[in-house]
Amino acid sequence: MGIAPSEAVVRGSGAERVRASGCRPREGLIAGPVPRSIATTRIMTTNVKSLLLLIAAAYGCAASDPIISWRCRNSNRTIDVPAPLPAVAHTALMAAGVLKGDPLYRYNERDWSWVALENWTFEGTFTLGADDPLLKADSLLTMVGVDTVATVSINGIFAGNTDSAFITWELFVAKAVLNQGVNTISVAFTNARAAGMARASAYPYPVPASIYYHTWSEPGDTWVYNATCETGPCVGGLPFRNFVRKSPTDFGWDWGPSFMPTGITGSVTLRPSKSASEGGPQLRRLSIAQEHQRNGSVVLAVNAHLAPGWSATRLHASRVALRLELCRPDCASAHAAHATHAAHAAARAAVRYQTSLTFASVHARRSVVAESGAVELAEGAEEEEEAAPYLARLLVDAPTLWWPRGYGEQPLYELRASLVPCAAATPVPTMTPVPTAAAAAGDGRGSDAEEASACVPTTAPMSSLRQRVGLRTVELVEEPALPPAEGLPSGTSFYFRVNGVPIFAKGSNLIPLDVFAPRETRERARWLLSLAAAANMNMVRVWGGGRYLPDWFYDVADELGIMIWQEMIFACALYPRDGHFLDLVRKEVTQQVARLAAHPSIVIWGGSNENEYAMQWFNLSRVNRDLYVADYVKLYLDTIRPSVLSSDPEGRPFVDSSPSNGLISSDLDGRSPLVKRWGDAMGDAPDYPQAPSWGDRHYYNYNADCEDPSTYPLARFISEHGFQSFPSFESYAPVTAPEDHSRDSWLLFYRQRHQLGNEQVEKLMSSHFKVEKMMSSHFKVPPANVSTMQPKVFSDYLWLTQLQQGRCYETAFAQWRRQRSMPTNTMGVLYWQLNDIWPGPSWSTIEFDGTPKLSHHGVARAFAPVLVSATEAAGTGMLTVHLTSDLTRDLSDNLDLEIYRWADSPAVVLWRVTHLAVAPALGTQEGYTVNIDDLLAAASGGAGPKLTRNETFVRLSFGGNGTGPIEAFHFWTPMKYATLPKASVVVLSVDVPPPSVGGLNASVRLRAERTAAFVSLASLHVAGAFSDGAFMMLAGSEKTITFTAQKQGSWDDFGVGLRVRSLCDTFD
Structure with missing residues (x-):
């Protein structure tokens, strides 16, 4: 039952009170944030009979309504602090001043590890009067977000155990347990590492999981697919994260820290068990x-x-x-x-x-x-x-x-x-x-x-609720691919069709918004998804290594039209299949799918991240494959799949893993058996060349030239792909010290959780940009000018990593979008990853503080509804211009190719080729092909020496049918060889909202005195996002950029805090 419109929830320090203007008898107690079922009357539910979900009772109106006040204490009671829900031990200790500073500052992850290894108890107290209905009937204790392994008691009497953070628990409480006067609810936790290690040790055989580099909580100190700890001798014992049903990323990942938080991230409600049936x-x-x-x-x-x-x-x-x-x-x-x-x-x-x-x-x-x-x-x-x-x-x-x-x-x-x-x-x-x-x-x-x-x-x-509904159809189309693609055997398509229209999925993968779930907010989710929408994305994969998100996240996706690929929370590991574990999973999946099924944005359910492929990683699963295949089938096909299908009234598509080779036959028609297609889902092993022909694919290749389109493989659907970059100096500096501001600092090395990640980033940058001077003059040995030049050079270094990442993404996404009209019929690209969980090396395009990286602007260009791009065929000397469109109608207009010289000021078109071209509806095609040498000869004008590739670049422009030109640039050579002039980009004007009016948007007008490559702006004093970045400005041109602030605030220092930078600024 929902709260009546006249009711409000009042929160105090460590306490929450429900107050009403009416005068009904009070029937229940609640602590924590108002559950969704109360606040907006969308009710979290399950079809599992043994677990009841949250039912909001009728709350009282008297001023003497009791308060549930929560505290958190450690095992020896030397720490005892207030813990208003939602809370984990870390957030309670931070609020009380026991933990000081930012948890993400320098080595606090390691220094605060004692918190994760403690066994914490959360204790709530409340007072009952003599006439309280809770004393007259048995009660139900409903607990949301208990993270994770805990024993619950009331007034010292055992009430039940919890061992999944993803299940809403409802425990029976006999009326004799409660007292007139003060009552106590105790939730005594066992830390996740101890619980997981105990379960892993007790299991009859090892169950391997991935191990992450530089992560203090892991059984080993490196990422090792073939880790010796699979069989036990590794320091710290067996992998254990796969035995605990909490967010896997709480234990650390290859882009983030390990805090292993313990606490109650939702609400706790106590109500008479018969109140619903007796009250109507x-x-x-x-x-x-x-x-x-x-x-x-x-x-x-x-x-x-x-x-x-x-x-x-x-x-x-x-x-x-x-x-x-x-x-x-x-x-x-x-x-x-x-x-x-x-x-x-x-x-x-x-x-x-x-x-x-x-x-x-x-x-x-x-x-x-x-x-x-x-x-x-x-x-x-x-x-x-x-x-x-x-x-x-x-x-x-x-x-x-x-x-x-x-x-x-x-x-x-x-x-x-x-x-x-x-x-x-x-x-x-x-x-x-x-x-x-x-x-x-x-x-x-x-x-x-x-x-x-x-x-x-x-x-x-007597009772009411509301639910939003988006009317649409969704299908995952897996039909025989005709004709078979060159180099591939026949296979099946893999794409989404919504309302009968085939959709090219453009998007990214989402990791948790924060290391501590109670700090995640609707505003943060809206900002992230708005940035995704601004980058022309239409899909986000809620990755299986994170956590199920609150309804407000999916509400925002519904409103913005962002399709959601929702995975169950299983990732990069094999899992046990004992009866208790499977029961937990069944309840978890049933509850979560029933809760989320109303959202039109969710278009597919996924069983796991990379767990089909994971059987190729570990020695144990390669040697004893039949055992672990049996585990896999029991968990994903016999438990998760039927739980998903029975809980989703819409019958959305389900895939058991990503990537996956899919099914040979499905039992949904009532006639065929369920038969899985086994093999190397990543397509890396020569024994399984069929992998790109079925299902989706994850692709990572750090040895190839990411700016060479030919290095990207054929695929039906790319659901993960990426390259790393580092946070900006503006994001990195607040959580570091001056001695950390070097490419060779121990902190930067420590924060790199992907083994050889720094070397891979630097190898790519060295191939395309001038970084030798940085390496020799400012890194490796402390330079003499460390106090003056070091921050600037380190900032440029970080900036270049983001620029390189963006260049990689633009190249890759354009190539896979062009494959839409090839026999492979590529129909989706989701890159890894959208967001960050801390300032550190990662694959993200949005920093932890919400600032888009340079690469995010590259994503926006590569995902534009109409894309113009150019490729050079190796060894032919030919340049081909392509038009790719996601529009549902043909677009016909002039396609221009213009040659410019870097040194000219103002910029002059040396040669132009114009053709009438068509961007085909929902497809791609070649606009035209030209000989590069002929273009350069024509641009040279026949007099003097012939222009070289290093001196020139190409601007492509498609008319846009009255909507303004669609623009792209093509560079003949790596930028390290281009004869870039010393560019000068000046700020002509800054317009901010007047204080009397307020607003979130400002504008900055720029002028380039010389041609400038990859111009970007940074705001040092106002948090927000610029509408474009890493863009080209021709000599003599002007450009206006919009800035959107994350929240309302003062604009007084916005102008003085602007920084403009282009590629040539990093050459100093």
Whole structure:
């Protein structure tokens, strides 16, 4: 049941109080953030009968409402601090001043490791009066986000155990346990490392997992796929993270630290167990299936799930109706319906819910129809978890569909459900439901039967909730690929089709937003996803090594049109398959999928990250493959897959791992067996050349030239790919000391969690940029001018890593987008990774503080709806210009190729080639091909020496059909050889919002006196993002850049804190 509109939640230090303006008896206690089911009445649920989920009780209104106050203490009680929920031990100790400073500062990860190794107890106290309902009935203790292995007791009496951070626990509390006066809830944790190691040691055989470099909590001190610790002799023992159901990244990864936090990241609620059944039926959740009709209408099959204790007989006797209202996206009109339970039939007979409808459509031809549903119950039986649901079918005529970003709008309907008591004289409905076809052709006025059987509410709703709905279809298309691609055997396609339109997925992978879950916020998620949207992304993969995110993250994705590939939380490891572990997984998956299924942004469920491929990593799984294959099948195909499919009313596609070779046959047709296609999912082993022909692919190659398009492999869908870069100096400096500001500092080495990562980054940069002077003059040995030049040179070095990453991404993404129209039919590129969890070396394009790296702007260009690009065919001397488009219509316009000389000021077009070209709808094609030597000869004008590649560059421009030119640049040679002039880019003006008005946007106007390569801006005093970066400016040109602040604040120092930099500035 949701809180009434007049209610509010009041939070104090270490305490939370629920207060209401009405005068109902108080029926429950709550601590922590208001659960989603209370705050917005979207209810977190599960179909697993043995676990009940959060049900908000009716909260009292008296000023004396008790408070649950939480504290956190260590095992020997030398530390005891307030811990208002949500909290982990680290955040409580930081707030109390026990831990000082930023957890990400220098070596605090290592220095604070004692916190992770302690066994913490969270203790909540509350007071009950003599007449409190909690003393008169048994209670249910509902706990969300208990991280992880804990023993729960109330007043010293055992209540239960928890051992998964991903399950909402509900524990029975006998009324005799609670006392008048002060009561105590104790949650005593065992630290995750100790719990995991104990379970790994007790398991009958080793279960390998990846081990991460420079990570203090690992059993070894390096990333070793063939680690000796698989068999036990390694210092620290066996890998253990795969035995604990908490976020794997809490133990560290190859881009982030290990803090292993312990605590309660959600809420704790205590309520009478029979309050729902005694106080009237309560809505628990809605599950909605969409049935899209051939005539364009959509039927919503709505199941309204009720709280425990409400059998069909009881519902019929109560004369309670379900009222449904579907508000259109603009809320200008609404559909309304009532549904009432019919009588309970005999033993083993079907219980049928015939529905009584009252139509209240505002516009003509906006019909709503109900149809009967059925479920079988044994005589007298009642479901433990929730009552059998009401079932109603609503028809939406002429719906407004939800589209991925770039393909249309994202309208969201609102479905409002309420339980209302009907007047005693209301006849029991006997109407026959209107057939779908008839409803589709109707005028929305309703029938006599409908009017006769209408429910007349007698009072306000007894229970209500709301849920947003995005109407759309989604398919994962895996059809025989015709014709087979050159160099590949025949295989199957792999792409998403939404509302019948094939979608080229452009996006990235998301890691957790923070090392501590309680610090993650809706505002941070909106900022990250807004930056993704600004970079022309339409998909984000919520990676299986992180955590399931709160509903607000998916709400933002729904609003922005960002499709979500949601993985279950399993990554880079093999896993046990004992009965207890599988039971935990089954409950976890059922709860999480049921909670998230309402979001239209989620288009696919994934079982794991790289765990199919992981069987190739470890000696143990290679030598004893059958054993670990059996484990894999039991977990992903026999446990996770059916749990996902049974909990998602939409029946979204499911893949057991990414990457994966997929299935040979599926059992979903009811006729074929489930048969998995085994092999090397990454396509790295010569024994499995078929891998690129099926499923998705992860591709990393640090030895190849990332700016050479020919190095990128054929693939159906790239779901991971990336190169590292370092944080900017502005992001890195606040968490470091001056002695850390060197390429060879121990801290930079320590923060590199990818073995040989620094060497790989430097190798790429050295191939394309002038970094030799940096290496020889400022790094390796402390220079004499360390106090003056060192910060500047180190800042340039960090800047160049981001520029190089962006150049790699632009090259790779353009190549894979061009493969869309090749026989491989590549239909997606998701790079690794979108965001950072701390300032350190990683594959991200957005820094931890929310600032886009230079590479993020390269991603935006490479993911533009219409892309113009050029490639050189090795050994032919030919340049080919390509046009690639995600638009659903052809775009015809002039395609220009212009030759410029770096040294000219102002910039002069030395030669231009113009062709009328077409950017094909949802495809790619060659615009034209020209001989490079002929171009340079023509640009030279026939007099004097012939221009060289080092002296010149190419500007490509496609007219854009009136929307402004679509621009790209092509460089003949690595930039280290280009004859770049000493560029000068000046700030002409800075416009900020007036203080009296405020605002988030400012603008900066620039002018280039000489041609400048890869111009960028940095804001030193205002956090935010520039609209472009690493862009070209021709000599004499001007450009206006928009800056968006992360939050409202003063603009006084914005102008003085601007820094402009281009490539030639790094040559000093």
